[in-house]
Amino acid sequence: MRTIKRYTNRKLYDSQERRYITLEELATLIRQGEEIEVRDHISGADLTTLVMMQTVLDQERREGSRISQEILADLLQSGAGAADRLRGSVHAFLDPDGIVDREISRRLDLLVAQSKLDGEEADRLRLLLLAPDMHAEAGDESPASATQSDVESLMRRIDELTRRIDDLL
Numbered sequence: 001m002r003t004i005k006r007y008t009n010r011k012l013y014d015s016q017e018r019r020y021i022t023l024e025e026l027a028t029l030i031r032q033g034e035e036i037e038v039r040d041h042i043s044g045a046d047l048t049t050l051v052m053m054q055t056v057l058d059q060e061r062r063e064g065s066r067i068s069q070e071i072l073a074d075l076l077q078s079g080a081g082a083a084d085r086l087r088g089s090v091h092a093f094l095d096p097d098g099i100v101d102r103e104i105s106r107r108l109d110l111l112v113a114q115s116k117l118d119g120e121e122a123d124r125l126r127l128l129l130l131a132p133d134m135h136a137e138a139g140d141e142s143p144a145s146a147t148q149s150d151v152e153s154l155m156r157r158i159d160e161l162t163r164r165i166d167d168l169l
Helices: 023-031 048-063 069-078 080-094 096-113 119-129 148-168
Strands: 002-006 012-014 019-021 036-040
Touching (some): 023 036, 023 048, 036 048, 096 119
Parallel strands (some): 002 036
Antiparallel strands (some): 002 012
16 A cells, blocks of 8 residues: 655655545546545644545546536535445445345345245245345346446545545534
């Protein structure tokens, strides 16, 4: 992980390259998959999220708006709930089998709780429905499936937006 120090004058210092870097250079590092950590030079406080948000805002200012006003307004109006829904949607997209498996288990448990199904039968159905051969074959994935890096980057962005919304509220 690359450590970036932020000084009181808001300059960013890349400890690995031993030079000051700009927000644009920092964004390039992140896009290239580099894991970064930004620390306050004096206190050592973690400023990673704050600096990443500054990087996003800097890009918005330079390149024009890429985040729709409707999405931002929804996030601000709904607070963390909207970010949680967005996070859930991402998980559903990235792990559809996991979502289906959890829903099957939830519904079987509900049927048992409502006395519409006995526990043994629910367990038998769970074994049948959640068997590995019931999942999609690995070759069934679309060629445009997300990489682990894409997923982590998206989840970091969602977490950043959630924290920012919490700060605004």
